[in-house]
Amino acid sequence: MFLNFDNKNVNKTAVVDDSGNKATYGELISFRNLFYSKIQKRTLIFILVENSLPALSGFLASVSNRIVPLLLSSNINSELLDRLINIYKPEFIWAQNNEMLNQKYANIFEYFNYVLFKTEFQDTPLYDELSLLLPTSGSTGSSKLVRHSYENLSFSAENVAELFELDENHKAIAFLPIQYTMGLSVVMSHLYAGATVLLIKSALTEKKFWDFVKDNEATSFTGVPFSFEILHKLRFFRMNLPHLKILSQGGGKLSEKLFFEFAQYARDTGKKFIATYGQTEGTARMAYLQPDFALKKIGSIGKAIPNGELSIIDAEGNTIDEPVTQGELVYKGKNVTLGYAYCSEDLVKADERLGVLKTGDLVKRDSEGYYFIIGRLSRFLKLYGFRISLDEVENLIRNHFNIECACSGTDEKMFIHITEENKSQDVLDFVIQKTNLFPDAFKIKVIAEIPKNETGKILYNDLEECG
Amino acid sequence: MDNLKKYNEIFMEILKIDENQLNEDLKIRSVSTWDSIGHMSLITAIEDKFDIFLETEDILGFSSYIKGIEMLKKYEVDF
Numbered sequence: 001m002f003l004n005f006d007n008k009n010v011n012k013t014a015v016v017d018d019s020g021n022k023a024t025y026g027e028l029i030s031f032r033n034l035f036y037s038k039i040q041k042r043t044l045i046f047i048l049v050e051n052s053l054p055a056l057s058g059f060l061a062s063v064s065n066r067i068v069p070l071l072l073s074s075n076i077n078s079e080l081l082d083r084l085i086n087i088y089k090p091e092f093i094w095a096q097n098n099e100m101l102n103q104k105y106a107n108i109f110e111y112f113n114y115v116l117f118k119t120e121f122q123d124t125p126l127y128d129e130l131s132l133l134l135p136t137s138g139s140t141g142s143s144k145l146v147r148h149s150y151e152n153l154s155f156s157a158e159n160v161a162e163l164f165e166l167d168e169n170h171k172a173i174a175f176l177p178i179q180y181t182m183g184l185s186v187v188m189s190h191l192y193a194g195a196t197v198l199l200i201k202s203a204l205t206e207k208k209f210w211d212f213v214k215d216n217e218a219t220s221f222t223g224v225p226f227s228f229e230i231l232h233k234l235r236f237f238r239m240n241l242p243h244l245k246i247l248s249q250g251g252g253k254l255s256e257k258l259f260f261e262f263a264q265y266a267r268d269t270g271k272k273f274i275a276t277y278g279q280t281e282g283t284a285r286m287a288y289l290q291p292d293f294a295l296k297k298i299g300s301i302g303k304a305i306p307n308g309e310l311s312i313i314d315a316e317g318n319t320i321d322e323p324v325t326q327g328e329l330v331y332k333g334k335n336v337t338l339g340y341a342y343c344s345e346d347l348v349k350a351d352e353r354l355g356v357l358k359t360g361d362l363v364k365r366d367s368e369g370y371y372f373i374i375g376r377l378s379r380f381l382k383l384y385g386f387r388i389s390l391d392e393v394e395n396l397i398r399n400h401f402n403i404e405c406a407c408s409g410t411d412e413k414m415f416i417h418i419t420e421e422n423k424s425q426d427v428l429d430f431v432i433q434k435t436n437l438f439p440d441a442f443k444i445k446v447i448a449e450i451p452k453n454e455t456g457k458i459l460y461n462d463l464e465e466c467g
Numbered sequence: 468m469d470n471l472k473k474y475n476e477i478f479m480e481i482l483k484i485d486e487n488q489l490n491e492d493l494k495i496r497s498v499s500t501w502d503s504i505g506h507m508s509l510i511t512a513i514e515d516k517f518d519i520f521l522e523t524e525d526i527l528g529f530s531s532y533i534k535g536i537e538m539l540k541k542y543e544v545d546f
Binding site: 203204205206207210226229230233234235236238239448449452454456 | 480502504506507526527
């Protein structure tokens with residue numbers, strides 16, 4: 001069964017959430033059976049997710065009953081939700097009880113604050129191996145979804161559990177939204193291992209977050225770069241968290257300074273700092289850096305996860321065999337998803353990738369086979385004929401000046417957005433020196449704040465507007 | 468009174484709100500801009516402008532406009 005649920009200790013606590021709800025593995029299995037009795041077939045369901053027991057129970061019950069969920073944020077605006085419902089035609093919706101849905105749809109049954117709603121749609125055709133749909137972006141309003149297979153989910157859960165050496169004594173801090181691939185990876189890998197998942201709705205910056213973590217003696221923390229910036233700001237290194245054993249990072253590039261400080265902190269306190277690399281298209285994790293190498297390979301994403309394979313291709317698509325090289329990162333493994341969906345008809349499509357994912361990330365590989373991300377291939381400018389990575393320039397500035405920075409631009413000019421006016425000239429001089437280009441190739445723009453989304457990713461589209 | 472003016476300007480600039488919103492109802496997540504990103508931006512700006520270094524418990528306890536004033540008094544910022 002999904003995540004090995006039939007081999008679990010039924011009395012073991014599987015999920016605790018910060019609203020005070022709890023469930024054992026046995027209770028999750030009972031709920032799974034109840035859920036199926038209300039739906040009784042393979043069909044499409046939308047789940048409006050918050051990090052809570054009823055939301056997660058609906059996801060687990062769906063996948064283990066071969067009901068295909070699309071996970072969306074419970075904060076989704078109603079126009080976007082309506083648009084997605086009209087495009088994909090789900091037969092059911094699992095969501096917090098609310099007036100808008102109650103007026104439109106039939107209420108089938110309730111569980112805590114969640115309700116199963118029935119829409120007017122039915123029998124949307126689905127590819128037999130399709131297990132799960134996730135949006136490619138949180139809130140931009142795109143209808144583009146990532147299609148996962150059953151094998152993707154089980155392979156990912158099993159191999160991520162293995163690389164973190166998870167067992168049933170672990171208790172994961174699950175605060176990343178579970179509709180986000182990395183958040184889901186935390187949940188699935190820990191449940192696969194028979195561990196306990198601590199679902200948290202409150203933010204890292206709230207006292208109740210840390211009270212919940214301490215009361216439940218959490219053993220692992222997984223965050224994105226912005227989470228680590230907050231931890232650092234919160235004087236995390238001075239907090240007393242004796243039960244915490246694993247600090248794991250994914251979802252983008254951490255600054256070298258923070259990478260080093262967290263790796264050093266982990267070494268000094270007997271914890272593990274594990275940097276990882278992943279994408280929704282690869283069911284989250286595809287690479288990780290063994291904790292013993294964190295201080296030797298600062299900024300590296302390490303090597304492939306167990307049973308996966310990394311390689312580099314050149315611009316023509318040929319694999320480069322020489323160890324020290326750079327090019328586009330390619331991943332092979334059973335966690336590579338089936339492909340995208342843009343409309344309901346795409347849900348019958350079979351596997352379009354066959355286990356191979358061109359990541360779109362430019363990387364370099366060192367003589368010992370460790371990989372380092374340089375930037376997105378699409379984020380390049382051709383300035384005076386030279387190809388320059390916007391991400392690479394950004395990282396150079398961030399690491400050198402320890403300031404916030406976001407680069408954008410055209411093939412005529414690169415715009416370097418910073419928030420500290422007194423650094424303008426220094427940044428300009430630095431970039432000219434690093435790139436050997438002319439001052440005319442760059443424009444420094446001082447703005448009040450770098451626009452970011454809720455997980456701290458820079459919103460480059462908003463940047464153009466404030467320029 | 469200069470400190471109150473400084474404190475208010477930080478809130479108005481970072482949370483993009485008007486002066487008449489600066490009252491006892493202004494709390495974390497009561498306006499959309501006071502999320503975790505907004506919170507960290509407020510902390511950074513307060514530390515810079517008042518030249519202080521906040522402790523963890525204060526960063527976590529700083530949950531409203533009023534609480535921030537009480538917190539700053541502890542750091543010997545007079546209002």
